[in-house]
Amino acid sequence: MSNETETRLRASLSAIPGLSDYTGPVERLGGMTNLVFRVGDACVRLPGAGTEEYINRTHEAEAARAAAEAGVSPEVIHADPLSGIMATRFIEGAETMTPVGFRADIGSVRRAGEAFRQLHTSGARFPFTFELFAMIDDYLRILSTKDVALPEGYHDVVREAQTVRAALARNPAKLVACHCDPLCENFLDTGERIFIVDWEYSGMNDPMWDLGDLSVEAGFDAEQDRVLMEAYCGGEPDASDYARMVIYKAMCDLLWTLWGLIQLANDNPAEDFRAYADCRFARCRSLMATEEFSRCLKTLQTA
DSSP states (O other), rough: OOOHHHHHHHHHHHSSSSTOOOOEOOOOOOOOSSSSETTTTEEEEEEETTGGTTTOHHOOOHHHHHHHHSSSSSOEEEEOTTTOOHHHHHOOOOOEEOOOHHOOOOHHHHHHHHHHHHHTSSSOOOSSSSOOOOOOOOOHHHHHTOOOOTTHHHHHHHHHHHHHHHHHHHHHOOEEOOOOOOOOGGEOOSSSOEEOOTTTTTTEEEEHHHHHHHHHHHHHHHHHHHHHHHHHHHHSSSHHHHHHHHHHHHHHHHHHHHHHHHHHHOOOOOOOOHHHHHHHHHHHHHHHTTTHHHHHHHHHOOO
């Protein structure tokens, strides 16, 4: 950790209850856009550069508190919408999940499905509504002000996806409180239950978005998808739920392609975001070309 980063962190602690006089050790944790640290019994998040363009910190804080009340997320100790600094209770003994971690333990896949079910059926209400195509338009607007090129053919795929938009609108799902950004690293597994963290993109959404997006992020195979869906549904899912889960695998890549380009434009050093965006877009096109995608789209079109 650089001296500049530690100075910034130490200065931020002055406003956090129970941490204002903390002088002990700090540990850098993960984070693609933000700086995240363990500070004693707390996890402290400092917002990344440029995130104010597309993250509403007031909405995030409300969702994080609601998710904690639903029992699927750590207690919120402090959240300042102006600075974007947030502190939550550190979950001792929990493993931060990765695609490798999920592959190694099918039980963790089941626990993820159960955590989603607990969230989605909690009755929690999040202040933001996550609307896929509106967010694509918003991200394209942000990118129109930056010197970053879209992947070749991106607008063609967005036009093609209008058939998906129409199919989803034909028989819309009931919107529920969703995480909406289920990176593997946002899952903390104690071995008995999973906690979900990082509510920056959360909102009222089709619940199958969360399951489809996690499947893509973790690289689930057909067996893992089956376990995830059955744990979530308490048995075999109906055809419409499964179809929407598969459709959202491709649609989340269509959206997060743009997110990656925004990180590139903001000079986020966490990884090669040009490669990240190009890979996600290529996977989106590949998924949309599969027979399974076509079958699932037809299921929604005829529902």
